[in-house]
Amino acid sequence: MLQERIPDFSKFVEPDRVRKEVYTDAGVFEREMERIHETLWIYCGHESQVPKAGDYYAVQLGRQPMLMVRGPEGKVHVLYNRCPHRGNMMCGDRHGNTGEFFRCSYHAWTFHHDGRLRNIPMMESGYQGTRYGRDNPECSMKRAARVESYRGFVFASLAKDGPALKEFLGASLVAFDDMCDRAPEGEVEIVPNCFRVIQHSNWKIFLENQLDALHPSVTHQSTGRAAHEVEKMIEKKTGKAPLSYHMLSAFATVTIDKWDNFQTINHPQGHCILTGYMGLRPKDPDTLKYEKTLIKAYGHKRMEEILGVNIHHVLIYPGLSVQSPLQQLRAVRPLGVDRTLTEIWHFRLKGAPEAIYRRSLAYYNLVNSPATVVNADDLENFWKCHQGLSSDGGDWVSFARHFGRDIEKDGVVESGPGMGTSEAPMRNQMKAWARYMGNGK
Amino acid sequence: MKTQHEVEQFLYRQAELLDSKQWQAWIDLFTDDGVYWMPPEPSHRTWEGMPAIFAEDKNLMRVRMGRVLHPDAWSQRPLWGTNHVVSNVVIVKSSTNEVQVRSRFHMMELRRDDVRHYAGAYTHRLKKTRGGYRIKLQRVDMTNAQAAYDYVLQIWV
Numbered sequence A: 001m002l003q004e005r006i007p008d009f010s011k012f013v014e015p016d017r018v019r020k021e022v023y024t025d026a027g028v029f030e031r032e033m034e035r036i037h038e039t040l041w042i043y044c045g046h047e048s049q050v051p052k053a054g055d056y057y058a059v060q061l062g063r064q065p066m067l068m069v070r071g072p073e074g075k076v077h078v079l080y081n082r083c084p085h086r087g088n089m090m091c092g093d094r095h096g097n098t099g100e101f102f103r104c105s106y107h108a109w110t111f112h113h114d115g116r117l118r119n120i121p122m123m124e125s126g127y128q129g130t131r132y133g134r135d136n137p138e139c140s141m142k143r144a145a146r147v148e149s150y151r152g153f154v155f156a157s158l159a160k161d162g163p164a165l166k167e168f169l170g171a172s173l174v175a176f177d178d179m180c181d182r183a184p185e186g187e188v189e190i191v192p193n194c195f196r197v198i199q200h201s202n203w204k205i206f207l208e209n210q211l212d213a214l215h216p217s218v219t220h221q222s223t224g225r226a227a228h229e230v231e232k233m234i235e236k237k238t239g240k241a242p243l244s245y246h247m248l249s250a251f252a253t254v255t256i257d258k259w260d261n262f263q264t265i266n267h268p269q270g271h272c273i274l275t276g277y278m279g280l281r282p283k284d285p286d287t288l289k290y291e292k293t294l295i296k297a298y299g300h301k302r303m304e305e306i307l308g309v310n311i312h313h314v315l316i317y318p319g320l321s322v323q324s325p326l327q328q329l330r331a332v333r334p335l336g337v338d339r340t341l342t343e344i345w346h347f348r349l350k351g352a353p354e355a356i357y358r359r360s361l362a363y364y365n366l367v368n369s370p371a372t373v374v375n376a377d378d379l380e381n382f383w384k385c386h387q388g389l390s391s392d393g394g395d396w397v398s399f400a401r402h403f404g405r406d407i408e409k410d411g412v413v414e415s416g417p418g419m420g421t422s423e424a425p426m427r428n429q430m431k432a433w434a435r436y437m438g439n440g441k
Numbered sequence B: 001m002k003t004q005h006e007v008e009q010f011l012y013r014q015a016e017l018l019d020s021k022q023w024q025a026w027i028d029l030f031t032d033d034g035v036y037w038m039p040p041e042p043s044h045r046t047w048e049g050m051p052a053i054f055a056e057d058k059n060l061m062r063v064r065m066g067r068v069l070h071p072d073a074w075s076q077r078p079l080w081g082t083n084h085v086v087s088n089v090v091i092v093k094s095s096t097n098e099v100q101v102r103s104r105f106h107m108m109e110l111r112r113d114d115v116r117h118y119a120g121a122y123t124h125r126l127k128k129t130r131g132g133y134r135i136k137l138q139r140v141d142m143t144n145a146q147a148a149y150d151y152v153l154q155i156w157v
Helices: A026-037 A124-128 A165-181 A203-210 A221-240 A243-253 A256-261 A285-298 A298-309 A354-368 A375-389 A424-437 B001-018 B023-027 B058-069
Strands: A018-019 A042-046 A055-060 A064-070 A076-080 A093-098 A117-119 A144-152 A153-157 A188-190 A195-199 A263-266 A270-275 A311-318 A320-323 A328-335 A339-349 A396-398 A407-409 A413-416 B030-038 B053-057 B080-094 B098-111 B115-130 B132-142
Touching: A026 A203, A026 A424, A042 A055, A042 A188, A055 B001, A055 B053, A064 A153, A064 B030, A076 A144, A076 A153, A076 A203, A144 A165, A153 A165, A153 B053, A165 A270, A165 A311, A195 A375, A203 A328, A203 A339, A203 A375, A221 B058, A263 A424, A270 A424, A285 A298, A285 A354, A311 B030, A328 A354, A339 A354, A396 A424, A413 A424, B001 B023, B001 B080, B001 B098, B001 B115, B001 B132, B023 B058, B030 B058, B053 B058
Parallel strands: B030 B132
Antiparallel strands: A018 A396, A042 A153, A055 A064, A055 A093, A064 A076, A144 A153, A188 A339, A195 A339, A263 A270, A263 A413, A270 A311, A311 A320, A320 A328, A328 A339, A407 A413, B030 B053, B080 B098, B098 B115, B115 B132
């Protein structure tokens, strides 16, 4: 019976357009949580967020409040943030250290860091002869069905079955390889600060914007122009403006037609890689010093390979946007059909000079902080998008730009040459979405 | 008492310039090397090399001003305004050239039909000049700095 009441989601998605309900219908949202955010591999956090035994971070996977916690043996566990006794939330803080064990604040049931029951007050006298006790797994905190990490980045899936993490990430692994390889020590560590920003729109609107190469020169023109004015002024005075000005002024100086020089590479899981970006490899003394530390660690040839990787963004479906050359990422947490939280983190390249850290930090502060001079206009658009889609002014959202001109090979879809503004990423995401929402995996 | 009065008047003027959107006049309150800083955590001692909600010298302030004044700054189109109340002004240190002041603020913001509240403490390092006080550092410790931001902060608090 239930099966009959579930709408045929494939009818919501056509190759070049999708129905507005995909973004605004509460029933669709519930199904997305179940089939996508509580099934696929979702990013929890970085191992360096929880360096010591007992360190934990609260994280929302789909609708589920979870805890990422470090055990005494060094392993990182992901548990439901819930006491099996009366359902009390175990940790009410966003992060902290739980000591040698979790202790519920209601009746003092205690649990090991992997969720196993440790003790119940007066367990012998209180539970003798009942179905509850140490041997019953239902007396332990429930664990995420699967937890895996890749180069320190921890993911969990709340579904027992499905592809292994590496198989699911596939080509998008390059996000973590590119970020970590840029560190002379081959590792990154978290900068212990999370910027959290809520937008009033569906989560997919954020995803679609990430690889939308057409929007920057329209949405961010005001920032680009303002930064360009100041950049010219500084150059006149001192000869050279900091790189962060260039990153902002590019929104205005790179004219709308130039954004077609980008390329998007779209994968069947919904992941997408945006390549072909502006000068992230300048030739200033800081960069040259950094190149030397990389040569020392890897040799000249490998250094060239590492710094030659031209990636601007990697979007890992369904909720992680990684800017590997700038060592930052945004994790997308849907809060409701029209509310989405982004958690924004920055990483330090281990062994790289301080100046390189500060350069990407400047971008983190300017672009990704809650006082961003860039994303303010994106969020305005996202809200407007959601408002418009909630109306009866039309039934469809169009993703037809350069439709029919994509290049497909073995299930991987690339935007055609000189067609970087193709809406291929949105078409690809929605194709994956329809598959996840249906009965197929 | 005279310093106390002058400092209070200066802080009120700072808030008034923000509420009346006189951005250039507000920037002019800063010394040439002045900094506006909003740390995400009260424990932070410096903005150098640290994540910061704002850490702006005058050049970056000009970028922010240029953006919000641009006719295509979409997010600036709708009705929005702020109202600051500044109080609890305490002079922490005073020397011949400089005064360090702590105060509390409460800012209410209206954007379209949504009201937001931000409150916290200001720490000002004010330089005494012939033309009156100038801000060497305006540190803003918001009580809700660590809370999730419903939308973003487009302008200085």
